[in-house]
Amino acid sequence: MASVPSALAAGSGSDRLPVVPARAVALGLRIVLAGIALAGLYGGGWLSVAPNRLLPGEALPATAAFGLWTHAAAAALLAYLALAAREDSPEPARSLQFALLAGLLVALAVLTGLAAGRLLAGQPPSARCMVGSGFWTAAGATALLLLYEGRALRPARIAWIAAGAVAALALARRAGAFEALSIMVEYRARADLFHAALLRHLALSGAALALALLVSVPLGWAAFRRPRLRGAVEAVLNGVQVVPAVALFGLLVSLLSLALAAWPSLRALGLAAIGPTPAVVAVAAYLMLPLTRAIAMGLRAVDPALIEAARGMGMGERRIAFEVRLPLGLPVFVAGLRVAAVQAVGLTTLGGLVGAGGLGAVVFEGMAQFASDLIILGSAPIIALALLADLCLRTIELRLARPLS
Amino acid sequence: MREIRSGLAFAAVALALAALADPSVASGLAAALGAQPKPAVPAERLLDLAARHAALALASVAVATFIGVTLGIAATRSAGVALRPLVDTLAAALQAVPPVVVVALAFPALGFGAAPTVLALVFYCVMPVLRGTVAAIEAAPADVKEAARAMGFTRWQLIREVEVPLALPLVSQAVRIALVLAVATAAVGALAGAATLGTPIITGLQNQNELHILQGAAATAALAFLSEAVWLLGVGLLAREPVEV
Numbered sequence: 001m002a003s004v005p006s007a008l009a010a011g012s013g014s015d016r017l018p019v020v021p022a023r024a025v026a027l028g029l030r031i032v033l034a035g036i037a038l039a040g041l042y043g044g045g046w047l048s049v050a051p052n053r054l055l056p057g058e059a060l061p062a063t064a065a066f067g068l069w070t071h072a073a074a075a076a077l078l079a080y081l082a083l084a085a086r087e088d089s090p091e092p093a094r095s096l097q098f099a100l101l102a103g104l105l106v107a108l109a110v111l112t113g114l115a116a117g118r119l120l121a122g123q124p125p126s127a128r129c130m131v132g133s134g135f136w137t138a139a140g141a142t143a144l145l146l147l148y149e150g151r152a153l154r155p156a157r158i159a160w161i162a163a164g165a166v167a168a169l170a171l172a173r174r175a176g177a178f179e180a181l182s183i184m185v186e187y188r189a190r191a192d193l194f195h196a197a198l199l200r201h202l203a204l205s206g207a208a209l210a211l212a213l214l215v216s217v218p219l220g221w222a223a224f225r226r227p228r229l230r231g232a233v234e235a236v237l238n239g240v241q242v243v244p245a246v247a248l249f250g251l252l253v254s255l256l257s258l259a260l261a262a263w264p265s266l267r268a269l270g271l272a273a274i275g276p277t278p279a280v281v282a283v284a285a286y287l288m289l290p291l292t293r294a295i296a297m298g299l300r301a302v303d304p305a306l307i308e309a310a311r312g313m314g315m316g317e318r319r320i321a322f323e324v325r326l327p328l329g330l331p332v333f334v335a336g337l338r339v340a341a342v343q344a345v346g347l348t349t350l351g352g353l354v355g356a357g358g359l360g361a362v363v364f365e366g367m368a369q370f371a372s373d374l375i376i377l378g379s380a381p382i383i384a385l386a387l388l389a390d391l392c393l394r395t396i397e398l399r400l401a402r403p404l405s
Numbered sequence: 406m407r408e409i410r411s412g413l414a415f416a417a418v419a420l421a422l423a424a425l426a427d428p429s430v431a432s433g434l435a436a437a438l439g440a441q442p443k444p445a446v447p448a449e450r451l452l453d454l455a456a457r458h459a460a461l462a463l464a465s466v467a468v469a470t471f472i473g474v475t476l477g478i479a480a481t482r483s484a485g486v487a488l489r490p491l492v493d494t495l496a497a498a499l500q501a502v503p504p505v506v507v508v509a510l511a512f513p514a515l516g517f518g519a520a521p522t523v524l525a526l527v528f529y530c531v532m533p534v535l536r537g538t539v540a541a542i543e544a545a546p547a548d549v550k551e552a553a554r555a556m557g558f559t560r561w562q563l564i565r566e567v568e569v570p571l572a573l574p575l576v577s578q579a580v581r582i583a584l585v586l587a588v589a590t591a592a593v594g595a596l597a598g599a600a601t602l603g604t605p606i607i608t609g610l611q612n613q614n615e616l617h618i619l620q621g622a623a624a625t626a627a628l629a630f631l632s633e634a635v636w637l638l639g640v641g642l643l644a645r646e647p648v649e650v
Contacts, residue, residue: 026487133514144491147498151490239418242629244589245505247622250606254615254622258438273615346503350593353610363509367596372513379506386501 030084030145034077037141041074044134047112049119052126053182053371059132065115073111073138076104080145095157098149102165105142108135110172117180128182130373186373194362198381201358204276204351205344205385208283212340216288220295230296237289248285249350252278279351279358286347287340294336298329331401338393345386408641415634422627426451426620435616443616446605451624458601458628461519461594462587465526469587470580473531477538477576478564492539496532504529504590512597522594522601529590530583537579541572581636588629602628 045059062070080100083093116129150158178184187194223230240248257273260266271277302325310320352360359378366374424430428445436442480488504525511521545568553567595603602625609617 022483022485022487025485029487029491144495147494148491151494235414239630242415242585242589242633243626244592244603244629246592246595246603246606247589247625247629250610250618251622251626253610254619257615258435258440258619261440262438342501346501346506349503349505353596353607360505363506364596367509367512370513375509375513379510382506383502386503387498390497390501 027085029148030081033141033145033148034081037077037138037145038074040134040137040139040141041070041077044137045132046134047116047119048130048132049123050128050130051124053128053186053373054369057128057130060119062134062138065119066111069107069111073104073108076100076107077142080104084149091153094149094152095161098146098153098158099161099164101142101146101149102161105139105146106165106168106172108139108142109169110177113172113178113181116182117177120180128185128373129180130182183373183376186371186377194377197357197359197362197378200356201345201348201351201360201382201385204279204356204358205283205341205348207276208280208348209287209340209344211280211284212287212291212344215284216291216295219288220292220299223292223296224299233292237292240285241289245282245286245347245350246353248282249278249354252282253354274355276351276356278354279348279356283344283347283351287344290336290339290343294332294339298332298336299325301332302328331397334393334397334400338390338397341389341393342386345382345389349382408637408644412634412637412641415630415637419627419630419634422623422630426624426627428620431616431620431623435619440615443614445616446620451602451605451620454600454602454604455624455628457599458588458591458603458625459632461522461599461601462526462584462591462632465523465591466530466580466584466587468523469527469530469583470534472527473534473579473583474538474576476531477535477542478568480535480539481542481568489539492535496536499528499532504586505593505596508590508593508597517598519594519599521597522591522599525594526587526590530587533582533586534576534579537582538572538576541575541579542568544575545571577640581633584632584636585629588625588632592625601625 041062044061046062047065048057048059050057062073080097083097083100086093112131112135120127120129172178179188219233223233243251253273256271256278260271260273299321306324306328307320310324315323348356348358349360349363351358352362352364359382362378363375363382364378366372366376366378425434428448432442432445476488476492479485480492507525507528508521511524515521515524549571550563550567553563558566591599591601592603592606594601595607602621605617605621606625607621609615609619609621
C-alpha cells in the first residue's frame with residue numbers, strides 16, 4: 001500500500017458521481033459500534049456467579065450487577081456520539097471524545113470488579129464470579145471506537161490519556177477493586193507459576209531471536225554479496241514458512257528423539273527432544289526469513305549515487321558496507337526485527353506443546369481444563385507482549401527513518 | 406514459465422513429505438535409526454484427516470475471501486475512506502495475535518470441535534485478502550477509471566468490468582497467502598478438538614509416540630506444499646502470461 005503514489009489514491013477518492021458523503025459513513029460507523037456497545041450493556045449477561053471454577057454460572061445483566069450505573073455508562077456513550085456528530089470537531093473536542101471512551105472503559109472495569117465483590121459476599125470461597133459476553137461485547141466495541149478516534153489524535157495526546165487510564169486502573173487494583181473477579185482469583189492462585197511462565201516466554205522468544213540473528217546476519221550478507229545465492233536462500237526459507245508451525249514443532253521433537261536414540265552422546269551437549277531445544281529451534285527457523293530478507297534489502301536500499309560517491313572517495317567495499325550501507329539501511333533492519341520479534345512472541349506459545357513452558361503452557365492447561373479464566377490469563381499477556389514489541393520497534397523504526405525522508 | 410516450474414518443485418517436496426508420512430516408510434525410518442517399534446497411524450486414517458483438514462481450510466478461505474473482497478471494495482469507495490483508518494489499525498493489531506491464541510480464546514465460547522478453528526481461520530484470513538484487495542484496487546491506473554467514467558460506465562459497471570478484473574492478479578496472490586495460512590493454522594485446531602492432520606501430532610505428543618508426531622507433521626507439511634503447488638500450477642496453466650507480482 002505504501003508503494004501507491006498518493007496522487008493515485010487521491011484520484012480514486014475524488015469520485016464525481018453522486019455518492020454518500022464520507023462524513024455520513026464515519027458517523028454511521030460510530031453509531032453502529034456504539035449500538036453494539038449498548039447492546040452488550042443492556043442485552044448480554046454481564047457477570048455470572050458459579051459455585052466453582054469449572055461449572056457454568058448464572059448470568060446476570062449489567063442492570064442487575066450495578067444498577068443505575070448502567071444508565072450512566074449508556075449516557076456517556078450517547079454523549080460521545082453527540083460530540084462526534086458535530087460538523088467539524090476541533091482537536092480539543094476530539095481529545096475529549098477519546099478521553100470519554102477511555103474513561104468509560106476504565107469505569108466499566110472498576111464497576112464490574114466492585115459488583116463482583118458484592119455478588120460474592122457471603123458465598124463460599126469456591127464460588128467464582130466471571131465476566132460474561134455482555135462485558136466482552138461492550139468493552140470490545142468501545143475499544144474499537146477508541147482505535148477509530150485515535151487515528152486523528154497526536155500520539156503524545158494518546159499517550160497521556162492512555163497513561164491516565166492505566167494509572168487509574170492500577171490505583172483501582174491497589175484498592176482491591178478487581179480482587180473478586182474470577183480471573184484475579186485464578187491469578188492469585190498461581191501467581192508464582194504465572195510469573196515464571198512469563199519470564200520463560202520472554203527467555204524463549206529472546207533465545208530464538210538471538211539464534212535466528214546468529215544465522216541470518218551472515219546469510220543476509222551472503223545473499224547480498226552473491227545475487228545467485230539469494231534465490232536459493234529465499235527458496236529454502238520460503239519453504240520453511242510453508243511448513244505449519246505445529247508440524248515443525250512436532251517434526252523437531254520426533255527427529256530429535258530419533259537422533260538422540262541413534263547417538264546418545266548428543267545428550268551430553270544438553271540437547272533433549274522435549275523442552276526448550278525444539279521450541280527455540282523451531283521458532284528461530286520461522287524468524288530467519290524476515291530477518292535475512294531485511295538484512296539483504298537494507299544493504300541494497302542505499303541510493304546507488306551515494307555508493308558511487310563513496311567509491312569516488314576511495315572507500316573499499318568493506319568500508320562502504322560498514323560506513324554507508326549499515327547506517328543507512330538501519331530502518332529496514334529494524335523493520336525486519338520488528339516483524340521477527342512479534343512472530344517470536346506468538347510462535348513461542350506453541351512451545352507449551354513440546355514441554356518448553358512459557359505462557360503457551362498456561363493457555364494449553366486452561367484448554368485441557370476447559371477453564372476460560374486460565375486461557376485468558378495465558379493469552380492476554382501474549383497479545384500484550386506482541387503489541388508492545390510491535391509498538392516499541394515501530395517507534396524506533398519511524399524515528400530512524402525520519403532524517404532520510 | 407516461473408509459476409509452473411516452482412509449482413512442480415513444490416509438488417515434488419509435497420510428494421516426498423507424503424511418502425515420509427506413509428506408515429511403512431515412517432516406521433522403517435524409525436527402525437533404521439534404532440527407535441523402539443511403535444504403532445503407526447494407518448494410511449486411510451491419514452487420508453481421511455487430510456480431507457477434513459483441506460475441507461476446513463478451503464471453507465474458511467472461501468468465507469474469508471468473500472468478506473475480505475467485499476470489505477475491500479467498500480473501503481476503496483470514496484465514501485468508504487472513513488473506514489480505512491479503522492481497517493488499517495485493526496489489520497496491524499490483528500497481525501500481532503497468533504492464531505493459536507485465537508483458537509484458545511474462541512474455545513470456551515464455541516466448545517469442542519471444528520467451530521473455534523473455523524472462526525480463527527476466517528478471522529485470520531480476512532486481513533490478507535482485505536489488504537490485497539485494497540492495494541490492488543488502489544494500484545489500478547487512475548486514467549483507466551477516468552476513461553471508463555467518461556465512457557458512461559455506471560459505478561457498478563466500473564467495479565465489475567474495470568476495477569475487479571484489473572485487481573484480480575493481486576487479489577489471487579492474497580488468496581494464496583490466505584490459503585497457505587489456513588492450511589497451516591488448521592493444524593492448530595486439533596488442540597480444540599477439530600479433526601485435522603494436527604490430531605496425530607497432538608496425540609503423539611501426549612502419548613510420547615514420535616512416530617505419530619512424525620507422520621502427522623510430514624502429512625501436514627505435505628498438504629501445505631501441495632496447496633501451494635496446486636495454486637501455482639493452476640495460475641501457470643490458466644494465465645497465458647505470468648502474473649506480475
